[in-house]
Amino acid sequence: MAELMKALYPLVVVISIIGYLPQIQKLMFATRRAQNVSLSSWALWLVSGTLSLGYGVYVLEDLMFILTSALGALFIYITFGLIVYNNYIRFEEPGHLRAKFRLLFGLDKRIKTSVTHARQVLPLKTKA
Numbered sequence: 001m002a003e004l005m006k007a008l009y010p011l012v013v014v015i016s017i018i019g020y021l022p023q024i025q026k027l028m029f030a031t032r033r034a035q036n037v038s039l040s041s042w043a044l045w046l047v048s049g050t051l052s053l054g055y056g057v058y059v060l061e062d063l064m065f066i067l068t069s070a071l072g073a074l075f076i077y078i079t080f081g082l083i084v085y086n087n088y089i090r091f092e093e094p095g096h097l098r099a100k101f102r103l104l105f106g107l108d109k110r111i112k113t114s115v116t117h118a119r120q121v122l123p124l125k126t127k128a
Contacts, residue, residue, distance in 0.1 A: 012068050020075035027082035033091045034083050042080045049073035 027034060053069040056062060 006064075009064055009068070013071050016068075016072050016075060020079060023079055024075070024082060027079065027086055030086050030091075033087050037083055039080075039083055039087070042076065042083055046073075046076050046080050049076045 023037075027037075049069065049072050053066065053073045056066040056069045060066075
């Protein structure tokens with residue numbers, strides 16, 4: 001049975017590639033954002049794939065497992081990258097990403113003014 005599993009294990013790579021290719025193809029030829037694709041799920045799979053690869057390299061030291069994990073991780077990285085690219089770069093409205101960046105780092109003066117005003121109207125309670 002062990003010999004049979006050794007012979008069949010390379011099929012994992014083939015099955016994985018067959019599974020990832022339709023998703024990658026859809027993302028490559030998309031005409032709009034990937035709204036129905038969960039970025040957080042792909043991020044978790046990315047971490048999982050990376051950890052599996054690391055485990056194979058540093059603990060198991062099994063070449064077949066390392067190759068299988070590496071190819072799986074590669075396709076996860078490609079898919080994750082395409083989702084990020086499509087959602088935040090390729091199909092983003094002009095200036096929208098810059099506005100998010102400015103809000104994130106507090107560079108928008110309107111936001112600063114609003115925060116300052118809110119602090120004046122609703123002062124924080126301090127211990128006396």
